[in-house]
Amino acid sequence: QVQLVESGGGLVQAGDSLRLSCAASRRMFSNNGMGWFRQAPGKEREFVGSIGWNGSNAYYADSVKGRFTISRDNAKNTLYLQMNSLKPDDTAVYYCAAARRAYAGSVLEDYNYWGQGTQVTVSS
Numbered sequence: 001q002v003q004l005v006e007s008g009g010g011l012v013q014a015g016d017s018l019r020l021s022c023a024a025s026r027r028m029f030s031n032n033g034m035g036w037f038r039q040a041p042g043k044e045r046e047f048v049g050s051i052g053w054n055g056s057n058a059y060y061a062d063s064v065k066g067r068f069t070i071s072r073d074n075a076k077n078t079l080y081l082q083m084n085s086l087k088p089d090d091t092a093v094y095y096c097a098a099a100r101r102a103y104a105g106s107v108l109e110d111y112n113y114w115g116q117g118t119q120v121t122v123s124s
Helices: 027-031
Strands: 004-007 010-013 018-024 034-039 046-051 068-073 078-083 092-099 111-114 118-123
Touching (some): 004 092, 034 068, 034 078, 046 078
Parallel strands (some): 010 118
Antiparallel strands (some): 018 078, 034 046
């Protein structure tokens, strides 16, 4: 069983930056694609970005492209999401997820392990 634990969320002002981390409990992390999703109150969970098993093939939602960067450190079993130029619309609970395969995209069904989420609130 893989456990994913997110951290780094908080309350920031528009224009600020945050870096989220996601620590995985098992070495299988290094063989699987990983993704970040978010869910705002009253809305469906949406794709933010994904990255391949070796750090290649990073994809982003149009809404965060150019502002967010996803990366991973397989030696530390950790996934990151660097968020710059934050906007109030970025307010949500952010989830990391482990994919079933080495690469993954925006489809929720591509992922079979999820973290508990970390709250990000951006004030205007």
